[in-house]
Amino acid sequence: MNKKQILIVMGSSSDEKFMSECAKILDSFGIGYDMVVSSAHRTPQKTREIAVKAKESGYRVIIAGAGGAAHLAGVIASETVLPVIGVPLPSSHLSGMDALLSTVQMPGGIPVATVAIGEPGAKNAGLLAVEILALTDESLHKKLLEYRHTLAMSVEKKK
Ligand code: RP5
Numbered sequence: 375m376n377k378k379q380i381l382i383v384m385g386s387s388s389d390e391k392f393m394s395e396c397a398k399i400l401d402s403f404g405i406g407y408d409m410v411v412s413s414a415h416r417t418p419q420k421t422r423e424i425a426v427k428a429k430e431s432g433y434r435v436i437i438a439g440a441g442g443a444a445h446l447a448g449v450i451a452s453e454t455v456l457p458v459i460g461v462p463l464p465s466s467h468l469s470g471m472d473a474l475l476s477t478v479q480m481p482g483g484i485p486v487a488t489v490a491i492g493e494p495g496a497k498n499a500g501l502l503a504v505e506i507l508a509l510t511d512e513s514l515h516k517k518l519l520e521y522r523h524t525l526a527m528s529v530e531k532k533k
Pocket of ligand 1: 384385386387388389413439440441442463465
């Protein structure tokens with residue numbers, strides 16, 4: 375059984391500069407993950423297989439980041455009932471508004487938890503995935519509370 379609980383999928387290797395923020399968060403919480411490149415448009419069969427096999431591979435949450443006409447998160451969500459978090463990326467001339475609308479506007483029945491555009495979204499996708507895992511992991515829950523405390527302290531120091 376795969377011990378890596380999170381699967382990060384990116385539409386292109388050019389998305390890594392954004393999605394690395396997600397990986398940093400998972401690293402900081404000691405969560406195992408795999409990061410793969412697969413496109414909803416350029417490699418649709420591969421994307422479908424990844425989504426179909428994700429549960430039996432041991433993943434518990436999928437994070438999908440893509441730019442432009444970003445169907446990656448929605449396509450993956452259509453093939454699995456694992457929670458899917460979509461990260462719209464600003465890789466096009468429309469600065470991510472296209473990806474935001476493509477990712478967030480899912481029809482009723484197939485949810486994608488869509489976060490903010492770009493690096494903050496990638497970071498929050500990682501944190502949201504940790505929060506989902508923490509529902510059944512008390513030590514992870516405590517680490518999240520510590521993270522929030524540290525965050526609040528860093529804001530106070532900047533006053
Ligand atoms: C999307 O098109 C990818 O997710 C990426 O954000 C964008 C551009 O991809 P490249 O042309 O840089 O490979 O599918």
